[in-house]
Amino acid sequence: MEFKIAVLAGDYIGPEVMAEAIKVLEAVGEKFNHTFHFNEALIGGAAWDEYREHLPKQTLDICENSDAILLGAVGGPVSEQLKPKWLNVSTNALLPLRKRFDLFANLRPAKLFPALASACPLKKEIAERGFDILVVRELTGGIYFGEPRGRDGSGDEERAVDTMVYSRREIKRVAHVAFKAAQVRRKKVTSIDKANVLTSSILWREVVEEVARDYPDVACDSMFVDNATMQLVRDPAQFDVILAGNMFGDIISDEAVGITGSLGMGASASLGEGTFGLYEPSGGSAPDIAGKGIANPLAQILSGGMMLKYSLSMEKESNAIEKAVEKVLNGGKVRTPDIGGSSTTREVGDAIVEAL
Numbered sequence: 001m002e003f004k005i006a007v008l009a010g011d012y013i014g015p016e017v018m019a020e021a022i023k024v025l026e027a028v029g030e031k032f033n034h035t036f037h038f039n040e041a042l043i044g045g046a047a048w049d050e051y052r053e054h055l056p057k058q059t060l061d062i063c064e065n066s067d068a069i070l071l072g073a074v075g076g077p078v079s080e081q082l083k084p085k086w087l088n089v090s091t092n093a094l095l096p097l098r099k100r101f102d103l104f105a106n107l108r109p110a111k112l113f114p115a116l117a118s119a120c121p122l123k124k125e126i127a128e129r130g131f132d133i134l135v136v137r138e139l140t141g142g143i144y145f146g147e148p149r150g151r152d153g154s155g156d157e158e159r160a161v162d163t164m165v166y167s168r169r170e171i172k173r174v175a176h177v178a179f180k181a182a183q184v185r186r187k188k189v190t191s192i193d194k195a196n197v198l199t200s201s202i203l204w205r206e207v208v209e210e211v212a213r214d215y216p217d218v219a220c221d222s223m224f225v226d227n228a229t230m231q232l233v234r235d236p237a238q239f240d241v242i243l244a245g246n247m248f249g250d251i252i253s254d255e256a257v258g259i260t261g262s263l264g265m266g267a268s269a270s271l272g273e274g275t276f277g278l279y280e281p282s283g284g285s286a287p288d289i290a291g292k293g294i295a296n297p298l299a300q301i302l303s304g305g306m307m308l309k310y311s312l313s314m315e316k317e318s319n320a321i322e323k324a325v326e327k328v329l330n331g332g333k334v335r336t337p338d339i340g341g342s343s344t345t346r347e348v349g350d351a352i353v354e355a356l
């Protein structure tokens with residue numbers, strides 16, 4: 001089969017890790033007899049240099065003509081945040097892209113590979129028990145997109161406003177994604193909210209509990225977000241699927257991926273109603289390590305694996321990538337510094353291809 005993939009490598013380590021993911025996907029194509037057409041397009045600071053925009057129309061056109069988007073990372077150094085090239089770059093590039101394709105369900109796996117137990121920042125006993133969590137984050141609603149927003153007034157009366165809004169429809173559709181995912185995992189959904197304070201969370205909890213009735217085989221409970229962030233470091237093994245709104249999901253997915261050893265391990269899939277999806281590492285562009293050839297490419301490679309599974313219906317090809325990653329990690333030798341090794345980005349990519 002032939003597929004068109006929009007490749008948006010982006011900034012800093014983005015192109016470095018993307019090169020390894022493409023290499024791995026080409027190896028998969030060869031092994032399983034598929035042809036991937038990779039169409040590169042600019043996003044973020046890289047797009048700014050060329051078009052004075054962070055998400056140019058040319059890029060959206062390429063995405064529209066593809067089966068899926070593989071994205072690297074967007075953004076610049078904190079010290080340059082106020083320069084036009086980097087000003088609001090993430091929100092200008094990523095948020096409208098997610099919204100444009102209605103990619104409301106963001107899947108972020110956080111699994112502790114046994115070989116990486118020593119890289120886990122939690123206590124040894126907790127790391128040894130292991131964990132395998134899937135965060136399902138709502139991605140196109142909530143406080144990220146709610147109106148009104150903005151600033152008004154002046155002096156001490158100047159105000160800044162963000163609004164957390166959720167409709168029944170938005171909650172329902174992402175809840176279904178979480179329950180369906182749980183059905184083929186360990187059959188448990190923990191929904192995160194702040195229903196002791198926020199009205200949007202009260203609706204969230206009501207709707208999730210209604211949707212739960214359609215899935216009698218899946219256990220469902222709700223947890224306040226403050227408690228959940230604490231439970232995650234105390235006993236991560238209790239979680240299977242974590243369902244959360246946009247901002248709580250943003251926070252808790254970094255925490256969940258962080259305890260797997262490194263943000264450089266966090267893959268993600270952002271999905272809508274159809275098979276089209278956007279696949280990106282959940283970490284950022286890491287300007288501090290860019291150009292050194294030491295960025296961990298596994299999040300990007302595993303994101304490519306998720307793309308095969310969710311957008312291109314290639315379950316066995318996707319599993320082959322995961323197995324190859326596991327094999328390389330188990331080998332114990334080829335690892336980037338963030339997970340306790342001294343290999344380069346390219347050596348890791350080569351090892352995955354070899355393992356495939």
Ligand code: IPM
Binds near residue numbers: 090094250
């Ligand atoms: C993420 C990022 C983005 C988000 C930022 C960069 C806009 O943190 O993908 O988790 O908050 O969604």
Ligand code: MG
Binds near residue numbers: 251282
């Ligand atoms: Mg985030």
